Amino acid sequence: MExxxxxxxxxxxxxxxxxxxxxxxxxxxxxxxxxxxxxxxxPGEMHLSAGQEPVAAGVCAHLTADDAVTATHRPHHFAIAHxxxxxxxxxxxxxxxxxxxxxxxxxxxxFDPATHFSCSGIIAEGYPPAVGQALAFQRRGTDRVAVAxxxxxxxxxxxxxxxxxxxxxxxxxxxxxxxDNDWGISVPRSASTCVTSNALRAGGYGIPGERVEDNSVEAxxxxxxxxxxxxxxxxxxxxxxxxxxxxxxxxEGDAQGYRSDLEGVPGRDPLPTYExxxxxxxxLHDSGDITVASIAAQARDRVEAAIEFAxxxxxxDPATALDHVFARS
Amino acid sequence: xxxTDASASSSAPAQRKLSTAKxxxxxxxxxxxxxxxxxxxGEDVGAYGGIFSSTTGxxxxxxxxxxxxxxxxxxxxxxxxxxxxxxxMRPVVELMFVDFFxxxxxxxxNHMAKIHFESGGNVTVPxxxxxxxxxxxxxxxxxxxxxxxxxxxxxxxxxVAPSNPADAKGLMTAAIRDDNPVVYLFxxxxxxxxxxxxxxxxxxxxxxxxxxxxxxxxxxxxxxSDVTVVTLSLSVHHALDVAEELAQQGVDCExxxxxxxxxxxxxxxxxSVGRTGRLLVVDEDYLSFGVSGEIVARVAERDPGLLRAPxxxxxxxxxxxxxxxxxEYAVLPTPDRIRRAVLGLVNA
Ligand SMILES: Cc1ncc(C[n+]2csc(CCOP(=O)(O)OP(=O)(O)O)c2C)c(N)n1
Numbered sequence: 048m049e050x051x052x053x054x055x056x057x058x059x060x061x062x063x064x065x066x067x068x069x070x071x072x073x074x075x076x077x078x079x080x081x082x083x084x085x086x087x088x089x090p091g092e093m094h095l096s097a098g099q100e101p102v103a104a105g106v107c108a109h110l111t112a113d114d115a116v117t118a119t120h121r122p123h124h125f126a127i128a129h130x131x132x133x134x135x136x137x138x139x140x141x142x143x144x145x146x147x148x149x150x151x152x153x154x155x156x157x158f159d160p161a162t163h164f165s166c167s168g169i170i171a172e173g174y175p176p177a178v179g180q181a182l183a184f185q186r187r188g189t190d191r192v193a194v195a196x197x198x199x200x201x202x203x204x205x206x207x208x209x210x211x212x213x214x215x216x217x218x219x220x221x222x223x224x225x226x227d228n229d230w231g232i233s234v235p236r237s238a239s240t241c242v243t244s245n246a247l248r249a250g251g252y253g254i255p256g257e258r259v260e261d262n263s264v265e266a267x268x269x270x271x272x273x274x275x276x277x278x279x280x281x282x283x284x285x286x287x288x289x290x291x292x293x294x295x296x297x298x299e300g301d302a303q304g305y306r307s308d309l310e311g312v313p314g315r316d317p318l319p320t321y322e323x324x325x326x327x328x329x330x331l332h333d334s335g336d337i338t339v340a341s342i343a344a345q346a347r348d349r350v351e352a353a354i355e356f357a358x359x360x361x362x363x364d365p366a367t368a369l370d371h372v373f374a375r376s
Numbered sequence: 377x378x379x380t381d382a383s384a385s386s387s388a389p390a391q392r393k394l395s396t397a398k399x400x401x402x403x404x405x406x407x408x409x410x411x412x413x414x415x416x417x418g419e420d421v422g423a424y425g426g427i428f429s430s431t432t433g434x435x436x437x438x439x440x441x442x443x444x445x446x447x448x449x450x451x452x453x454x455x456x457x458x459x460x461x462x463x464x465m466r467p468v469v470e471l472m473f474v475d476f477f478x479x480x481x482x483x484x485x486n487h488m489a490k491i492h493f494e495s496g497g498n499v500t501v502p503x504x505x506x507x508x509x510x511x512x513x514x515x516x517x518x519x520x521x522x523x524x525x526x527x528x529x530x531x532x533x534x535x536v537a538p539s540n541p542a543d544a545k546g547l548m549t550a551a552i553r554d555d556n557p558v559v560y561l562f563x564x565x566x567x568x569x570x571x572x573x574x575x576x577x578x579x580x581x582x583x584x585x586x587x588x589x590x591x592x593x594x595x596x597x598x599x600x601s602d603v604t605v606v607t608l609s610l611s612v613h614h615a616l617d618v619a620e621e622l623a624q625q626g627v628d629c630e631x632x633x634x635x636x637x638x639x640x641x642x643x644x645x646x647x648s649v650g651r652t653g654r655l656l657v658v659d660e661d662y663l664s665f666g667v668s669g670e671i672v673a674r675v676a677e678r679d680p681g682l683l684r685a686p687x688x689x690x691x692x693x694x695x696x697x698x699x700x701x702x703x704e705y706a707v708l709p710t711p712d713r714i715r716r717a718v719l720g721l722v723n724a
Binding site: 081082083084085086090091092139142143148150151152153154155156167168169170171172200201203204205206231232233234238239240300304305362363364365366367368369372 | 419420422423424427445446447448449450451475476478479512513514515516517518519570571572573693694695696698699700701702703705706707
């Protein structure tokens with residue numbers, strides 16, 4: 048890969064991590080001393096994606112705002128990598144009027160028509176709409192693609208299988224991405240299916256499937272490149288499974304008492320791994336124009352600006368609570 | 377979210393208090409001890425102990441043969457519970473949020489709820505389907521619904537929703553022993569969870585040993601003479617709080633806790649409205665075509681002359697539950713909305 052491309056992947060990953068760390072801080076800041084899920088500036092459930100940056104960065108590097116992404120209940124990394132407006136996304140997470148959904152949706156329900164981004168809190172249910180977006184792209188004779196994301200736990204749900212079958216049948220330009228972080232809340236992958244890789248399941252529907260081990264952003268980038276090129280060329284869907292890592296709890300407040308792999312988790316953090324790799328290759332430096340520190344500082348500035356924007360935006364007026372149930376025509 | 381639950385009281389067993397969650401688990405455990413055919417299955421019901429602590433400790437006590445973590449395959453595992461029930465077992469199957477039932481609704485309303493009827497009464501489906509309901513903590517439109525009206529609308533399943541620890545135990549015991557499918561909906565806000573703002577009545581006295589609350593019997597939790605407030609689940613507590621407050625202003629509310637939506641205890645409602653002449657229904661489910669309309673209709677059908685003022689309803693006004701707190705609290709049946717509705721009735 049070209050140094051610029053590699054730097055691009057690294058920047059995206061750093062931006063995502065910086066964002067998630069800031070949300071983590073904001074989320075917990077006002078829930079103390081006793082954790083109260085309904086209290087604070089960001090109430091409700093919070094599923095953060097730290098550790099899964101390589102998947103979003105590697106896949107979305109191939110997309111433009113014309114391509115669609117349907118993400119899961121853990122959507123921030125894909126939203127950021129796909130270029131969803133950081134300020135309006137943050138305002139939504141804070142439940143403010145300038146949010147993507149004017150405060151109606153929240154962190155699991157981010158909708159951005161500008162980048163064709165959406166997500167859902169219902170497991171696997173983002174797959175079928177992605178198939179429909181791909182159908183629209185195909186009908187209109189474009190080379191646009193739809194990317195649908197789930198976790199490995201979701202791959203055991205019906206919608207996953209029906210969507211794969213339909214997309215294969217109609218040869219639609221959709222790329223199915225499975226983030227295998229080993230856990231579906233407290234249920235390990237080994238207790239949820241006997242299939243060793245969801246790439247094998249793709250074969251069951253007559254489409255290519257590839258599993259990327261070791262959470263490598265460049266390997267994801269390569270696999271996604273093949274799948275997306277194929278989709279754009281009208282050759283139909285593919286599936287990519289990435290063996291990634293849930294660095295933190297399923298949601299914030301999750302004590303992870305069930306988790307048997309925690310000890311090795313920090314050592315598998317993909318961010319320092321990639322940083323080391325880029326330093327060794329002479330792509331990242333500690334001095335000069337583009338440094339580790341300057342990339343980190345830029346990310347911090349953007350994230351801080353987004354959080355400032357969110358906090359400045361007013362809360363919605365209760366008198367508007369019944370708005371937007373129906374479109375006005 | 378498995379923080380330690382400090383709700384168990386250290387007081388003498390006679391007045392021991394439990395959280396609603398613990399009372400529910402106690403009922404399941406006692407029935408599992410009593411009957412080998414009772415078993416538990418669902419997502420995160422094992423090592424995690426249920427996202428809302430509805431199965432905490434059962435895995436340790438009964439092992440993985442009787443407490444089964446399932447994959448995220450709701451159609452399959454709820455369907456499997458139906459099959460096991462048809463063969464005479466008594467599964468308690470959990471789907472953590474009621475909002476998720478959409479992905480497996482066919483198994484519920486076309487199979488679980490219809491097999492007994494379609495078999496001409498020859499096959500029974502003795503299972504309990506549990507799920508968490510309700511909002512109030514900004515969990516958004518896909519994680520905050522109640523939906524009991526949806527289940528109640530579709531014939532063939534009983535639907536219960538306890539408001540307090542003792543009822544949680546009694547209704548669970550009755551549900552497990554019932555030969556029908558029972559949908560048991562527990563509001564997150566009454567469970568006494570360590571990570572939620574505590575409702576002061578979410579921890580309360582619970583009888584030891586066998587304790588049954590009959591399904592289909594409402595409870596007059598506060599007698600009063602001016603207005604009947606018919607409600608269920610978390611809203612019972614809001615109604616009681618409002619009633620205590622309004623008593624100081626000379627307004628005497630009777631509060632009826634439905635406990636069971638199907639069957640609906642119409643007699644208790646009519647008796648109460650007969651005495652007060654005024655009816656307010658408070659429902660955390662959507663307003664239209666649901667429980668609140670049904671109750672008003674039953675009173676109107678039986679004897680519209682019972683009402684001295686037109687009946688009133690406080691429910692979610694047909695909008696998905698919004699995320700932002702000011703919007704969510706504008707649509708939930710808050711104490712403030714209940715108070716205004718009661719005053720509207722007595723001043724009508
Ligand atoms: C239909 C449905 N069932 C269950 C849930 C509850 N739930 C939310 S996240 C989750 C685990 C998802 O695991 P996985 O798909 O592996 O994604 P991850 O959380 O690991 O990113 C479950 C069971 C849900 N939201 N929707």
